[in-house]
Amino acid sequence: MRKNSAILGAAFLMATSAIGPGFLTQTSLFTASLGTSFGFVILISLILDIGVQLNIWRMVTMRGERAQDIANKVVPGMGYVLALLVAGGGLVFNIGNIAGTGLGLEVLTGMDVKFCAVISCVIALGIFWYREAGLLMDGFAKLLGLIMILLTLYIAISSHPPVVSALYHTVWPEHTDMLKIITLVGGTVGGYISFAGAHRLLDAGVKGPAQLKQVNKSAISGILITSVMRFTLFFAALGIVSQGITLAAGNPASTVFQSAAGKLGYVFFGIVLWSAAITSVVGASYTSVSFWKTLVPAVAKYEKWVISIFIIISTLIFCLAGNPVRLLVMAGAVNGIILPLALAIMLIASYRRDTKTQYRHPAWLQVVGWIVVVALSWMSVVGLRGLF
Numbered sequence: 001m002r003k004n005s006a007i008l009g010a011a012f013l014m015a016t017s018a019i020g021p022g023f024l025t026q027t028s029l030f031t032a033s034l035g036t037s038f039g040f041v042i043l044i045s046l047i048l049d050i051g052v053q054l055n056i057w058r059m060v061t062m063r064g065e066r067a068q069d070i071a072n073k074v075v076p077g078m079g080y081v082l083a084l085l086v087a088g089g090g091l092v093f094n095i096g097n098i099a100g101t102g103l104g105l106e107v108l109t110g111m112d113v114k115f116c117a118v119i120s121c122v123i124a125l126g127i128f129w130y131r132e133a134g135l136l137m138d139g140f141a142k143l144l145g146l147i148m149i150l151l152t153l154y155i156a157i158s159s160h161p162p163v164v165s166a167l168y169h170t171v172w173p174e175h176t177d178m179l180k181i182i183t184l185v186g187g188t189v190g191g192y193i194s195f196a197g198a199h200r201l202l203d204a205g206v207k208g209p210a211q212l213k214q215v216n217k218s219a220i221s222g223i224l225i226t227s228v229m230r231f232t233l234f235f236a237a238l239g240i241v242s243q244g245i246t247l248a249a250g251n252p253a254s255t256v257f258q259s260a261a262g263k264l265g266y267v268f269f270g271i272v273l274w275s276a277a278i279t280s281v282v283g284a285s286y287t288s289v290s291f292w293k294t295l296v297p298a299v300a301k302y303e304k305w306v307i308s309i310f311i312i313i314s315t316l317i318f319c320l321a322g323n324p325v326r327l328l329v330m331a332g333a334v335n336g337i338i339l340p341l342a343l344a345i346m347l348i349a350s351y352r353r354d355t356k357t358q359y360r361h362p363a364w365l366q367v368v369g370w371i372v373v374v375a376l377s378w379m380s381v382v383g384l385r386g387l388f
Contacts, residue, residue: 006204009138014197015225017283021100028252031237039170045184051368064207083291090288094314104274144275159239159260190339
């Protein structure tokens, strides 16, 4: 029963980690930029995401080892590099996630954004200090994930998008943008995100070839959940921009919700933003610390304390810095580097048959994986040039 809960919970943990404040902003802006053809970008990124996720989740769970341990076997010391990148990027993104929780609660309560962030921090800490933290984390991700999708679906229906045109251009686009495809892939399975679910499955004891079917199901489910939310928000935003309404540059998603359903829509936006941000806080904190559990024994022994410190530091930095825009830009660059590096390590490891399990990694997954490694590596170079 617990394994079944963890399998679905891992899918939702990964999905809700991907659906953060940046996800809402990015999807809204890209819809305004590409219109109905953005559906094609989502579709192609969905296919690539599945390829990436299956590569990472299979390698981690079939070998029964965390990503950092696999990395250390491929290149001694590489596990520490990967852990530093994931934890560093996760910390900076967590500052943005905490900011999102504060903004979401501010919309709902009218209280000061920093006070709202502190309240959210306490809620996140409560999840990890609960006696059955794993089960609570699974349930929390499932509940808020469903709430986000249902509320956004209401907005999508209220905005009256051109559904037929959108579906047609999802398959046969008028124009497309390769950079946006790569950006979506990085935002969905980049950085710590894809490892969130894979490491959760390991903690729940889901590993080895006997669990392959369940791992595949969980990995694909996580991508499909994320894509359902992405398509739903796409239709909601499309309905608004097709009416000639300009999305606010600073907070485009709020324009979508408020224009579609007035004050009620704005309340829904607050709920969705808070849900997206708090679940991302949980996912980023859990995954970032999980990368050090096998490298530093003390982290495994005092895991709850380390996670708590991670969340508290994120909250303190937000409260002191207020608007960590530069940090978030830097984190975006780090996130773009992590996925091709981590995926390349997993792919190199896949050529070595596991002597314990005799698991053989499919050639088609290796091909898809290397395509994404090359594409995202190029995107990272372009992004870093622009940053520096």
